[in-house]
Amino acid sequence: MNEIALTSADRFDIREYLRLEMFPHFLCPGCGHGLALRALLWAVHELGIDKDRLAVVSGIGCAGRLSAYVDANTFHVTHGRPLAFATGLKLARPDLTVIVITGDGDGLAIGGNHLIHACRRNLDLTCLLLNNEVYGMTGGQVSPTTSAERYTTTTPAGNREPTFDACKLAEGAGASFVGREATLQVPTLKNLLREAIAHKGFSFVEVISDCTEIFGRKNALGNSPEMVLRQKAGMRPDSWGNRVDRPFRPNPFPTGVFVRKELPEYRELYDAMTAAARRD
Amino acid sequence: MTDGLRNLQGNAACALGAIAAGCRFYAGYPITPSSEIAEWMAAELPRVEGVFIQMEDEIASMAAVVGASLGGMKAMTATSGPGFSLKQENLGYAIMVEAPCVVVDVMRGGPSTGMPTRPSQGDLMQARWGTHGDHPIVVLAPHTVAEIYTETIRAFALAERLRLPVVLLYDETLGHLVETVATEPPPPEAVVERRWAEVPREAYRPYAAGEDLIPAMARPGDGYRAHTTGLTHDERGFPTQEPAQVAALLDRLLGKLDRHRPLIERVETVEAADADVLIVAVGITARAARAAVRELRRTGVKAGLFRPVTLWPFPEGRFRRQAESARAILVPEMNAGQLVLEIERLAPDGVRVRGLPRYDGEPVAPDAIVAAARELVG
Secondary structure, eight states, X not given: OOOOOXXXXXXXXXXXXXXXXXOXXXXXXXXXXXXXXXXXXXXXXXXXXXXXXXXXXXXXXXXGGGGGGBSSEEEEOSTTOHHHHHHHHHHXXXXXXXXXXXXXXXXXXXXXXXXXXXXXXXXXXXXEEEEOSEETTTTSEEOTTOOTTOOBTTBTTOOOSOOOOHHHHHHHTTOSEEEEEETTOHHXXXXXXXXXXXXXXXXXXXXXXXXXXXXXXXXXXXXHHXXXXXXXXXXXXXXXXXXXXXXOSSSOBOOEEEEEOOOOOHHHHHHHHXXXXXXX | OTTOEEEEEXXXXXXXXXXXXXXXXXXXXXXXXTHHHHHHHHHHGGGGTOEEEEXXXXXXXXXXXXXXXXXXXXXXXXXXXXXXXXXXXXXXXXXXXXXXXXXXXXXXXXXXTOEEEEEOOTTHHHHHHOSSSSOOOEEEOOOSHXXXXXXXXXXXXXXXXXXXXXEEEEEHHHHHOEXXXXXXXXXXXXXXXXXXXXXXXXXXXXTOOOTTOOOOBOOTTSSOOOEEESSOBOTTSOBOOOHHHHHHHHHHHHHHHHHTHHHHOOEEEESOTTOSEEEEOOHHHHHHHHHHHHHHHHTTOOEEEEEESEEESOOHHHHHHHHTTOSEEEEEESSSSSHHHHHHHHSOTTOEEEEEEOOSSSOOOHHHHHHHHHHHHO
């Protein structure tokens, strides 16, 4: 994953994958989600996926709004339910590449149960969880991934709850592909997403993103470039081992691919079992 | 199976009716007294190359149904009261994005966990108003096992024709009652297929409709690359808060019911033309009412039955005409008085309306209806 292919950047024109009539977009200045979307569409481009056969399903929240900007078959569904919706869509239409975009609130709080079971089932979906530590859309409330001590509108004295490690959850629930990257290095994130989408089975990718306007401002974390650079201090790629200094980000996060397993894919198993039943 | 007759419980008839209607996707979650529908679908769907999945909860199963529907499959889920409460979120989404699907609610005693194995008609109003916001919905209320089979087929036809979720509502008694059913393949006109968009992409507007108010759907993969959102949207499918566009969307969604009333409404009447006392009842209670009408007529009381098979939208016109000649109306139901509210709203001036509620987990008996009717006109 340390190989960073920059060459294809020349040929990747993000506008070919966007609904330009939807612009200007509604994300705040400095929001990390645009970088994540760029990495995703770049990965789609490199994989040569036909836009007509691409489905992007998203839930509610800032991350949930991203699907509307993608020039594909897009579904902006109910809060926390994009994985459940995508399960039905993919089962009905195995010919589509189905990518789910969710956030830390959408995917880990209200939609946590669906995430667990999507990991367990191993249906061929790719899930991007954009983690910006906060409910941005509703004005900056505490989320399951808000770091310790951070201020939000619902933790006026600082957050006291432990944070959620989404990747460990996904691994524990049985996901056959689990990885994490940050918006700091878009090409690296793109490479991870490319591998996740190409993986047969359920792929889970957590993207460390930043909410500058609300979370950053509330916690005096600086402007957008400063926040993105701050990610660097928190990142601990497994391959770096102990070569980095102790990070000063409250929750140091390893990056890279954590799980890559070949497991039977749900629909293929279902088809094989039901074909056997039909013969009986 | 073409020779037809089988002894089946209501829930089995529902599953077989769904498959006969072309349902090829079922997502559900176990709940008494509807679980047999899931069990039948799990066994039967693979035979017709359909897909069954048991999801992690009721919310997920409704979401998966909408996903499969927008992917192009006829899709269904089934539940009972506690699960029906959880379905409401994505039922509202299905209404907003106009995803055809069928939701079965096999009613049990409530509120809350209530009585899982006892019958009730406590969800008549929830079926109409369970999800938030102004919305259209169609609710069908069969009263025999045979009718569960045919109304399930009709539910799919209406869902596809109207691009709307259709609720099939019956109680625990009917779900578990075994009767003889003719499980013949439905006639071609009873099965409605999806109307897919066929115009060039540049000319396609996902939520633009003609006179019938029903837009053609974009099938993923056909090149339309449409956007689907639960946010209030314009004809292109993109979010809007522009008052004129908001009003246009809601006018069209709500207008579907009136525009297609003749197609949606179904009513059965028994000796209603000259009835002094008109009994209005749905589902299993209508069977007790039918017996009561027979007994009342035998003893000289001019009684009749008005049975809405389509419960919502309530067949208002048919009911008003029928009620004009009545002196009194009796509304027996297995709840604390829900249908009676609609009847009070619609009854002509001067016609007495009385409810006959029962909510102790027992069905309303014919004797009770006979006694109440005699008291009303006696």
